[in-house]
Amino acid sequence: MAGAVAAPSPFLGQAPLHFNKTSFERCTLSSVLQLRIKALFWGPRKAVEPVKVDPSIGDFSLMESGSKGGTTNLGEAKKLSVSVVSSISEVSSDEWDSCSRDATGSEQFNPFLSHGFLSSLEETGCAVKETGWVPQHIIARDECKNVLGVVPLYLKSHSYGEFVFDHSWADAYYSYGSRYYPKLQCCVPFTPVTGQRILVRNTAYRDQIFDILVSALMALTVKFQVSSLHITFPSANEWDKLKEKGFLQRIGMQYHWKNRNYKSFDEFLMDMKQSKRKNIRQERKKISAQNLTMKRLRGCEIKARHWDTFYEFYRNTTDNKWGSAYLTRDFFHNMASKMGDNVLLVAAEEGEELVAAALNLIGGDTLYGRLWGCHPGVYYPNLHFEACYYQAIEAAIELNLDKVEAGAQGEHKIQRGYLPVTTYSCHYFLDAEFRKVIADFLAREAAQIKLVMKLLHDSGPFKDNVSSVEA
DSSP: OTOOOOOOOSSSTTTOOOOBBHIIIIIIIIHHHHHOOOOSSSOOOOOOOOOOOEEEEEEOOOOOSSSOSSSSSOOOOOOEEEEEEEGGGGOOHHHHHHHHHHHOOOOGOOGEEEEEEEEEEEEHHHGGGGGGGEEEEEEETTTTOOOEEEEEEEESSSTTTTTSSSSSHHHHHTTTOOOEEEEEEETTOOOOOOSSSSSEEEEHHHHHHHHHHHHHHHHHHHHOOOOOEEESSOOOOHHHHHHTTEEEEEEEEEEEEEEOOOOSSHHTTTTTTTHHHHHHHHHHHHHTTTEEEEOOOOGGGSSSHHHHHHHHHHHHIIIIIIIISSSSSHHHHHHHHHGGGGGGEEEEEEETEEEEEEEEOOOOEEEEEEEEEETTTTTTTTTIIIIIHHHHHHHHHHHHHHHHEEOOOOOOGGGTTOOOEEEEEEEEEHHHHHHHHHHHHHHHHHHHHHHHHHHHTOOSOOOOTTTTOOO
């Protein structure tokens, strides 16, 4: 697509949603010129180091609320102190994970929000200052030093590894003499997975703490003198609440598989149209015909040699397809040691040799398909579909999980049972004029995405009597 803006992505099923940069600038950003020309000359595009500021954001009073039924009793706390830490290691794993578990509920546990996953990104040099990800996590403590809320936050000098694409926004800022970077990014780095972003303990003050943390995010945007704050892949509930706080709303699209209480893969196939069912069975037969053996390895079953080989597969994918490897070899070892049985590696072997693999993480009700790679220079027809989609479906049925999230890329997932669902992001801009322009763009973009999703659902692979409601 001419003029399309996209970021490199090494992730399974995570191609960018393209939009036309030229059209965006012509139709919407011309209005900025009519409003104000900010500068005639400006310097080169480079990240600017933030001004060093006091890590304390402020102290807040908590007001008495109604019933405390069903909430965690952490004493009669009345004050909240909010500050910024430069590493997640400054918060204990128990404190962070308590916030994460309370925010989602155990039945919807999200492994990417865990201290183990996020600390692995920092400890192995993936999400650190040197790669353009400066941790600026927000922590809320009561007067007894109990951690009541946390927010994963990063100061960024680029827009890579986010999967909600704003490169044309950055170009527009520079074109009119303004600086887009650095910016604040609230997310899980390199992970386009929907989940809570404002992680709050289940106390009587939960709603108040949520509001305080959102206000802290906005205050930090001003304090750091950055262009904007972006909260990507929040929950739908957070997305609605943040609109009330003045954030712009954006939607995207991914492909998820929904478990309708299937007892087996064959039972799932019986919900498909005959032509789709036949195609899937033919694709799966080709795996055994190539003398390939599929294994699902979990936790301690995955050895160091598996991770070393998988890293080579991962680099083969990034080098040949995406061009940017965000994760290090040590990350896989570190993450696996911390995440235990929440890690599932689908392995394809030819004889005794590992020739391909797909990395998944297991949540409370979801199997998350993340990375895929295969032996360089070797091609096995349909192996990608088997390792990434069909094995994931079988695992979800076996584990009684509600859905499989397989990412954004490729309408080819639809005929294999993965349907489009809506994803969300929120954006807060300090510049009122650019905010108006971007709001106009987002409204038109949303209309296009909704139309595409309807068309894809209408041409879905399931029988007419099978519900195709979004997961």
